[in-house]
Amino acid sequence: MSDIADRVKKIVVEHLGVEEDKVVEAASFIDDLGADSLDTVELVMAFEEEFGIEIPDDAAETIQTVGDAVSFIKGAV
Amino acid sequence: MFDLTGKNALVTGASGGIGGAIAEALHAAGANVALSGTREAPLRELADKLGERAFVVPANLSDPEAAAQLPKDAAEAMGSVDVLVNNAGITRDNLFMRMSDEEWAQVLEVNLTSVFRLSRAVLRGMMKARWGRIVNITSVVGTTGNPGQGNYAAAKAGLVGMSKSLAYEVASRGITVNCVAPGFIATAMTDKLNDEQKGKILTQIPAGQMGSPEDIAAAVLYLSSAEAGYVTGATLHVNGGMAMV
Numbered sequence: 001m002s003d004i005a006d007r008v009k010k011i012v013v014e015h016l017g018v019e020e021d022k023v024v025e026a027a028s029f030i031d032d033l034g035a036d037s038l039d040t041v042e043l044v045m046a047f048e049e050e051f052g053i054e055i056p057d058d059a060a061e062t063i064q065t066v067g068d069a070v071s072f073i074k075g076a077v
Numbered sequence: 078m079f080d081l082t083g084k085n086a087l088v089t090g091a092s093g094g095i096g097g098a099i100a101e102a103l104h105a106a107g108a109n110v111a112l113s114g115t116r117e118a119p120l121r122e123l124a125d126k127l128g129e130r131a132f133v134v135p136a137n138l139s140d141p142e143a144a145a146q147l148p149k150d151a152a153e154a155m156g157s158v159d160v161l162v163n164n165a166g167i168t169r170d171n172l173f174m175r176m177s178d179e180e181w182a183q184v185l186e187v188n189l190t191s192v193f194r195l196s197r198a199v200l201r202g203m204m205k206a207r208w209g210r211i212v213n214i215t216s217v218v219g220t221t222g223n224p225g226q227g228n229y230a231a232a233k234a235g236l237v238g239m240s241k242s243l244a245y246e247v248a249s250r251g252i253t254v255n256c257v258a259p260g261f262i263a264t265a266m267t268d269k270l271n272d273e274q275k276g277k278i279l280t281q282i283p284a285g286q287m288g289s290p291e292d293i294a295a296a297v298l299y300l301s302s303a304e305a306g307y308v309t310g311a312t313l314h315v316n317g318g319m320a321m322v
Contacts, residue, residue, distance in 0.1 A: 038247070038250070041204075042204060045201060045204070045205070
C-alpha cells in the first residue's frame with residue numbers, strides 16, 4: 001500500500017471506529033463501514049486537512065469507497 | 078451560574094440593545110466575544126466598556142461577501158467560534174399589499190439568509206471540536222404573525238424551521254441549535270412605536286410591561302452554556318406571557 005493509502009486508512013479507522021482489516025479499497029463508507037452522511041462530510045474534511053487539499057462538493061459526492069478517496073487524493077496532491 | 082471561560086462567542090447585531098446585552102452577558106460569564114454590527118463606533122464603545130476578551134469585527138450582513146468574511150475575522154481574532162449568536166436583524170415594515178420586492182428581499186437576506194451563511198461557516202470548527210452552540214434570535218411575531226411585518230415574520234419563522242433541521246443534523250456532534258424568541262423588548266426598534274401602539278401591546282402582555290434586553294441575554298446565556306447541552310431544536314419564548322406557545 002502506498003503512503004497515501006495508509007494515511008487514508010488510518011483516518012477512516014480513527015474516524016469511523018472500524019477494524020483495520022475492513023478498510024479495503026472496495027469498502028463503501030456508508031454501505032460497508034457504517035458511516036452516515038455527516039460522517040462522510042467529516043471524512044472529507046479530515047482528508048482535506050491531512051493532505052492539504054481542497055475537495056469540492058461535487059468531487060466529494062463521487063468519493064464513495066476507500067479506493068475512490070485514495071485515487072482522488074493521489075490526483076490532487 | 079454559567080461558566081463560559083475559554084469559549085469564543087460571535088454575536089451579530091451587537092451594536093443594538095439586545096445584541097449588546099447578549100455580548101455583555103456572555104462576556105461576564107467568561108467568554109471571549111467578537112462583536113459584529115454595521116456601525117463600528119458603538120461596537121468599539123462596547124468593546125472598550127468590556128475591556129479584555131472583546132473584539133470588534135464589523136460586517137454588513139446584507140452583503141454576502143461580508144457575511145462570508147465575518148466568521149473568518151472572528152476566528153482570527155479569537156482562535157475559533159464556539160458560540161454563534163445570530164442576533165442581527167432589520168425591519169422594513171409595510172402593509173403586505175404595499176410591500177416592495179426590495180423590502181421583502183432585504184429582510185429575508187439579513188434576517189434569514191445571512192444566518193444560514195454564518196451558521197454553515199462556523200460548523201466546520203464546531204464539528205471538529207465536538208462542541209458548539211448556535212443561538213438564533215427569532216421573534217414572537219414569527220409564531221403569531223404581525224400586521225405590517227409579513228417579511229419580518231416570514232424570516233423569523235424561517236429561522237425556527239432552519240434551526241430545527243440543522244439541530245437534527247449536528248446533534249450527535251455535541252452541537253446544539255436553538256432559538257430565543259423575544260416578545261416586546263424595550264429597544265431602539267420598539268421605540269419607533271407610538272404611545273397608542275405601545276399601550277395596545279401592553280394590554281396583551283400578562284406581565285404588564287415590556288421586557289428588557291437583559292431578559293433575552295439571560296436566555297441566550299443559558300442556551301450557550303454546557304448545562305444546556307441536552308436542549309436542541311428548541312425555541313425559548315421570552316415574552317412576558319404574551320404568547321404562550
